[in-house]
Amino acid sequence: MRASNSLIGAINFLTFLLSIPILGGGIWLSSKANTTDCMRFLQWPLIIIGVSIMVISLAGFAGACYRNTFLLWLYLFAMFFIIAALIGFVIFAYVVTDKGSGRVVMNRAYFDYYLSDYSGWLRDRIDDDSYWAKISSCIRDSKVCGKMVRQYNGVPETADMFYLRKLSPIQSGCCKPPTECGYVYSNETVWNQGAGLMGTNSDCLKWSNDQEQLCYACDSCKAGVLASLKRSWRKVSVINIVVLIILVIVYIIGCAAFRNNRRIDNDEPYGMARMTKAQPSRIHF
Incomplete structure (x- = not known):
């Protein structure tokens, strides 16, 4: 025992x-x-x-x-x-x-993220407007985009240096415009229009250099959250x-x-059934 x-x-x-x-x-x-x-x-x-x-x-x-x-x-x-x-x-x-997963971008170390690559219950929940308002507010309050800024010897990093960075899904999806839009790099969170928008992605029109807006309303930001959760x-x-x-x-x-x-x-010896009796009981009439 x-x-x-x-x-x-x-x-x-x-x-x-x-x-x-x-x-x-x-x-x-x-x-x-x-x-x-x-x-x-x-x-x-x-x-x-x-x-x-x-x-x-x-x-x-x-x-x-x-x-x-x-x-x-x-x-x-x-x-x-x-x-x-x-x-x-x-x-x-x-x-x-x-x-769902990130898409490889030519001449970039980071990935781009698209909401269309994801499906199911979790995507539907994140895509809900009321729920996304809470999530995007949380991302904004976390200052994740502001933490992307880097300087070397007091000089901001160049576009070529930024393109070699391995960004997190949320940094890539929420803090910069999709690569296909053709925006020109100014710094990590400021991108300007070049000769014109090249992409047909609706996120191209949602991007804003306002540091309180950026791409928090973009589908790429939602996809970045999904990739981070994964x-x-x-x-x-x-x-x-x-x-x-x-x-x-x-x-x-x-x-x-x-x-x-x-x-x-139960004081039951190993290998012996519990109901086994030494002698059968007598039958009384």
């Missing part, structure tokens, strides 16, 4: 440790939401799952220490649904971020998949240990 309880206690302690990277991933997404991504609701399912695993693991650990069968049963029952929720979250994250979610999903595999293995071991615990509680 002592060995079985020790095993269950160790398993619960391990699941407690596994909740830390899940919770950390949710907190990291939250920090991204407060700075650049600005999608504040997406991190909460991950945070809730991480906290739930942490609480349930502590309950299972207490059950193993005090030989409380109810707490151990509650741990296994709840952990099953938590694992199912984590599987659902990983699948959801990959489905909603499946399509990067963030994919990074977190890799960690979640690894943790999920370990959780499933630990859960199977926990089930076996719990069954062994109950067998010992």
Whole structure:
């Protein structure tokens, strides 16, 4: 019994440790939401799952220490649904971020982003005018475009230097006009019309050198947010998949240990059925 309880206690302690990277991933997404991504609701399912695993693991650990069968049963029952929720979250994250990526631009190190390359629930949500007003306001308040400005020895960088920069999706989509529009570089966030607009992209008319406007109303900005979300979610999903595999293995071991615990509680020798009797009962008439 002592060995079985020790095993269950160790398993619960391990699941407690596994909740830390899940919770950390949710907190990291939250920090991204407060700075650049600005999608504040997406991190909460991950945070809730991480906290739930942490609480349930502590309950299972207490059950193993005090030989409380109810707490151990509650741990296994709840952990099953938590694992199912984590599987659902990983699948959801990959489905909603499946399509879309940046387009290569000739003679540029950065990519251009187009909303038409994306589809599905997440795009529809971001494309909603009322919701986009909140996201664009968040991006503006984050000063992500203002942070693009660089100087070398007190001299602003040239156009050729800027073209070699690897911009983030939001910097590329929101802080400059699409390359196809033919705007001429003045500095990182000031672009002037050349001989005329070459592109037919509607974003070409939405660009403004007003530092409070820039391309925050552009579809390319929405696409940049989607591309940034895809990067963030994919990074977190890799960690979640690894943790999920370990959780499933630990859960199977926990089930076996719990069954062994109950067998010992019932004084049932290994290999003998619980209902086996030494002699059949007599039949009374």
